[in-house]
Amino acid sequence: MIRRRYVAILVTLLVVAGTVAPAGVGATTGVQGSSGGADTVYAASTTNTTQLSVSAAGTPTAGAETTFTVTNATSGDPVADATITADDGALSATTGADGNATLTFGNATGYTVTANKSDTSSTDYQNGTTQVSVEKRTVQLDVDGFSAYTDYNYTIGAGITFSIKDPNGNNIAGTLEFGDRTVEFQKGGSETVYFQNPGEYTLTFSKNDTESVHYVDWTQDITVTKNQHDLTLSRNVSSNFQPGDAVRFTLKDRSTSGQVNGTLHVTANDTTENVSIDGTADYTFDETGNYTVTATKNETAEVNFTASDPLAFDVSKQQYQLTFSQSPGHEILPNSTHTVNVKDGHTGLVNVTLHYGDVTTALNGSGDVTFNETGQFTLTATKNDTAAIHYVNATYALNVSKETHELYFSTDPTSNGPIRPNESVKVGVTDRATSGAVNVTLHYGNETQQLNATENRMTFDGTGNYTLTATKNDTAQTNYTAAGPLNVTVSKRVDPLTFSATPPSPIEPGANATFTVKNGYTSSQTNVTLHYGNETTPLNGTGDVVFEEGGNYTVTATKNATEQVRYANATYNLTVASETVALNLYRADSSGTVSPGENFTVGAKYDNSTLAANVTLVAGPNRTLRTNENGMATLNYTAGENHTIRTAMNDTRTIDYVNDTLNVTLSPVVFQPKLSVVTSSPSPNNTTVFSVVASGSGNPISNASLYANGTRIGQTNASGLANHTFTEIGQYPVTVSKNATDAEYLNDTTNVTVRYQGIQLVLERTSTSEIQVGDVAAFRVTQAVTGEPVKDATVYAPNDTDTTDANGVAYIRFNATGVHRLSSEKSGDGTNTWRVAGTRVDVKRCIVGLNATVNDTRVAVGENVTVNVTRRVAGTNVSDVALFVGNRTVTAGEDGTATLNFSEPGEYTITANRTDAGGRDFVNDTVALDVRNATSGPALDLTFDGADHGATTVNETTTANLTLSEVPDGLSGFEANLTIANASAASFNLSETTTAFALSNATRVDANTIRVRAVDLDNTTTAGDEDVHLASVAIDGEGAALTEVSVTDANVDAENGSAVNAVPDGADLLVEQLAPVVNDATPTDTNDDGVYDDVNGNGETDFNDVVTLYDNMNEESVTDHAEKFDWNDNGKVDFDDIVSLYNEV
Structure with a gap:
């Protein structure tokens, strides 16, 4: 029976919490289903055989510890207290609780590592072995001697003492090579190396390998340069150089402090004069100017000389600075006079030329200047140099600007109260600088109005909110800033209307009502319009109104507004009543x-x-x-x-x-009620309807009481009907009676039979897909008439049973082929009886595709070839497979492999065949083998992951690789046809088909064939290349079948344009329909990360996927596709994969 989901959740939590039995204890340990309760974890008492597996963590290195892990080969659980041995027992260790132990190998060679564990009363342990290849320990040499030269730059003649060290810092023997020189280092010693010539050197320190150690060379690039000496140049005079002055220069070598000969370079105005110097030299500056003097010296064989720092000389005339002594200041008004004085600082006032703006004028020491325009002006005074004097210009900044006067409202027009339309109001505008009233222009809305300083009055034409500003035109020397803004509201006066009426409310229909309306502001009567109901009438202060109809009236008095007054309506409520x-x-x-x-x-x-x-x-x-x-x-x-x-x-x-x-009230009348049952077949827990009418007239009798076995069960409504629900079957005498004051009612009795109603069950599959041996199929039980699902119905099959869930679904596993009869039934629930339903299903044999591969499809005569047989989809090894080659038969071992060799060249076909009586049909596979002499030509191969056959599933895409085994003369291009023999099995996916070359294309020839062409424009291949990748061909799985993918009509050209006689070789592709894990829905990979997160095929990743994987982790629907459920990438499906899927949810 399929384990229920709530049971699976309980066991999953126990596994995560770590409460499962130790590895290897009880090979039949599992979850035992039971009806109505949680599952029980138990351990069998029989003796079990546990195969040990031992593996190394990484590649062992001589002299270093290597960790080995011993696990249960079946479950993957770690095995404690196991012994691992190597080197004929010379090395051994015992595993801890995590199954780990360490060994240290002395030499770099191959070792066989064996894991064993003493048998217990319940478990026999089978040894596990593994082969490891121990690599040499790699030691990086280190060199001491560079610390003083961190930039690795050295000078000629410098000696460097080197020593070669191991990782522990000990000096060891070795060899130093650079250029054509070799220096040998003795163990524990050091050597000093001298460099006599400048240049770039690569220093290589090396040491010969030992049996267990590989030494990695230490290299370093260094630079050897000449010695660098700096020159210094000094002078006997430091400042105040005039034309005709002579200066003595002294040249020295800073490193030796001695005088040296060289060359002086005197530069002025982009002209350089070279003068020899023998330690000292004199030089005379004839003209004014800025001079720079440096000294250089030619390099020697061992020394480069750096030029001296430059010496600067300013040979110039005497400087007279012109200055301004101005009046009245830096700020003046336009059209005003400004007096300017210029002096030279030595003789007093001097004649100069004055410059400002576009004006140039002569100034005899002092004078007046007038500026007509505003702005920023800079006055510059200049004077021509004499033979001995240079005059420095004087400048003076002057700002010519107007005054700014601020206007403001000195009289607010709203100060005397609200402003009415066309009312004359007073407005005053004052110049804040002079405190006097001024003529201005007033702006408000889109209107302007001139305001005279003496009249200062204005009007507003209409009501509204106005923003008032005042402006005045600027004068030659004054700018005026606007007054305001000033917010002004112009509005009408609101006069309320008041009502009085006689007689007071209420009045009778047809009576007169006298109304009087006054102006509440003036208290005088006023003419208005009265509104009441749908009537409108004028009223001249007072008057009568007649109301013909009764009712509640609201009388409203209104009056049209005038230019300056708006009237508020008055209302009066009047009741006219009969x-x-x-x-x-x-x-x-x-x-x-x-x-x-x-x-x-x-x-x-x-x-x-x-x-x-x-x-x-x-x-x-x-x-x-x-x-x-x-x-x-x-x-x-x-x-x-x-x-x-x-x-x-x-x-x-x-x-x-x-x-x-x-x-x-009339005297009572006697009635005889008639009681009848409306419901045709009363049943438990369903409503039964009764009817009570008067005999003779047939009129319904209401408020009559119904009694069953002395208990009141209902009362009739106005239609004479009453309802009651019986909970048990049986015969019930039901009596009707009624008490009334206006009539006498007699009783009536009828018998009611309550019985169960039979409901027919329907049992059917939820899917029409084919069922194979080992599959779990879903069946649904429903009610025949309503189609509603039936919960807790039992479904029986020859070897399995299950109970339906809330959706009416049960799951049945089929372990044998043939037509199977299934039935469903449900016990009565006190309300209904249930009728048994049945159905038949046809279970087919399970089809397993074999995948035969060889380690090399082209071998030489006498060369061994290894054949490996695996499942096409799952990729696991298949044992006991017969391999037929001509008249030879070889059986693959437990690991699914066998070794063959051939004495004659030729094309051989190896056929993998296996028979099985357990309900599985194995699909044979073949692999082609080309046994040839060394002179055979290149092969144009189509392969799947290096094999000449591949496997995929329906609706998935796989990739075939087209390769050329060798290109002795290079490759310029190729073209070839690829054909799928069975179009119902697979099709080419052109959008994902690519080549390895820049210029290429793939086109469809017909429904089954494409042609791939490419040209090697970038010379990506060279003569002598082997296994040249030409193209990656994408193929989509369409339907479950085996098909051939062939290569035909191939043209291959060498680099020189000659034809390459390439031999095409196709491949086989098996497309399988992925078996569902549960029901008939195929698992899916919703996020395309390579593993199935939607295990139950409902299109979502949810907790039910975790339970489904847990329930089916050892079923072929999962193990045959282990790579699709292997979340932790350890090559198998285990409990950690369930935990990983749970974390994903």
Whole structure:
């Protein structure tokens, strides 16, 4: 029986918490399903065999510790207290709780490492072995001697002492090579090396390898240069150089402090004069100017000389600085006079040329200047040099600008209260600088108005909010800033209207109402318009209005606004009401009951005093009569029921009548109820409907009570119907009774039979896909009529049972082929009985595709070739496979491999075949092998991951690689046709097909064939290359089948244009329909990361996927596709993959 989901959740939590049995204890340990309870984890008591597996963490290195892990080969769990040995037992260690132990190998060679563990009473341990190749320990040489020269630059003649060190800092023997020189280092010693010539050197320190150690050379590039000497140049005079002065220069070598000969370079105005110097030299500056003097010396074989620092000389005339002594200051008004004085600092006022703007004028020491325009001016005074004097210009900044006067509103037009339209108001504008009133232009809205300083009044034409500003035109020397803004509101006066009326409310219809309306501001009557209802009428201060109809009226007085006044409406509420007269109806003869058919008299009065003649009386449906002149009326009733008589007087314009009613009781009448069951087949927990009517008339009887076995079960409604739900089957006598004051009701009884209703179950599959041995299929149980799912129904199969969930679904596993009969049933639940349903399914044999590969499809005569047989989809090894080659038969071992060799060249086909009686059909596979002599030509191969056959699943894409085995003369280009024999199995995906070359294309020839062409424009291949990748061909899986992908019509050209006789070789492709894990839905990879996160195929990643993977982790639907469920990339499906999927959720 399939394990329920809530059970799987419990076990998953136990696994995550680490409460599973130790590895290897109880090979049959698992989850035992039970109906209605949680699963139980138990351990079998039988002896089990556990195969040990040992693996190394990385590649071992001689002299270093290597960690080995011993695990249970089946579960992958670590094995503690196991012994690992190597080197015939010379090396050994015991694993800890994590299954790890370390060994240290002395030499770099191959070792066999064996893991063993003593058997226990319940477990036999099988040794595990692994082969490791121990590599030499790599030691990086270190060199001491460079620390003093961190930039690795050296000078001729410098000696460097080197020593070669191991990683522990010990000096060791070795060899130094640079240029054509070799220096040998003795162990523990050092050597000093001298460099006599400048240049770039690469120093290489090396040491010969030992049996267990590989030494890595130490190299360093260095630079050897000449010695660098700096020159110094000094002078006997430091400053104040005049034309004709002589200066003595002294040249020295800074390193030796001695005088040396060389060359002086005297530069002025881009002209250089070279003068020899023998230690010292004199030089005379004949002209004014700025001079730079440096000294140089030619280099020797061992020394480069650096030029001396430059010496600067300023040979110049005497400097006279011109200066301004101005008046009155730096700020002046336009058109005003400004006096300017210029002196030279030595003789007083001097004649100069004055420059400002575009003006140039002569100034005899002192003079006046007038500026007509505003602006920033710079005055410059210049004077021509004499033979001995240079005059330095004088400058003076002057700002010519207007004054700024601020205007402001000195009189606010709103200061005397609100402003009305066209009202003359006072406005005053003052110059803040002079405090005097000024003529301005006023701006408000889109209007402008001139304001005279003496009149200072203005008006606003209309109401509104205005922003008032005042401006004045600038003068030659004054700028005026605007006054304001000043916010002004111009509005009308609001006068309220007031109401008075006589007589006061209420009044009768047709009466006059006198209204008077006054101006609440002036208290005088005013002409208005009155509005009430749909009427409008003028009122000249006071007047009468007649209201013909009764009702509540709101009278509104309105008056049109004038230019300066707006009137607020007045309202008055008036009620116009009629007189109310009450009618009284009474029995004029007696107050007792009346027999059916007996006459009786009723009377009517107004307000319980005045006789009401000719009053209409309503005595029943469609029955009226009138009172006589005495207010009396006589009538009778024949039916035995209660009756109500009422007056029916209509209102007049002035009177509202209040009508009255009178109840008349007749003697009781006897009724015989008839009780019947409306529901055709009463059943438990379903509603049963009863009907009660009067015998004879058939009229429904309301408010009648129903009793079953003495218990009241319901009451009839106005339609004579009542409902009741019986909870148990049986015979129920139901009685109806009713108590009433106006009639007598007899009882009636009927028997009701309550029984179960049978419901037919329907059992059917949720999918029509094919079922293979080992598959789990989903079945749904529903109600035959409604189609609703049935929960807790049991589904029976030959080897499995399951109970339906809330969706009516149960899961059944099939372990044998053939037609199987399934049935479903459900126990009665106290409400319904359930009828058994059945169905049949046809279970097919499981098809497993074999995948045969060889380590090399082209081998030489006598060369061994290894054949490996795996599952096409899962990739796991398949044992006990017969390999047929001609008349030879070889059986693959436990690891799915076998070794062959051939004595004759030729094309061989190896066929992999296996038979199985356990319900699986193995699809044979073949692999082609080319056994040839050394002179065979290149092969044009199409392969899948290096093999001549591949596998994929429906709706997935795989890639085939087209390669050329060798290009002895290079490659200029190629073209070839690729054909899929069975188009229903697969198709080419051109959009994802690529080549290794810049100029290429792939085109479709027909539905099954494409042609791939490419030219090697960039010379990516060279003569002698092997296994040249030409193209990656994308193929989509379409339907489950085996097909051949062939290579035909191939043209290959060498680099020189000659044809290459390449032999095309195709491949086989098996497309399989991926088996669902549960139900009939295929797992999916929703985020394209290579693993299935949607295990149950419902299109989402949820917790049910975790439970589904846990329930099916050891089923072939998962193990055959382990790489698709291997979240931790350890090559198998284990509990950690379930935890990883859980974390993803």
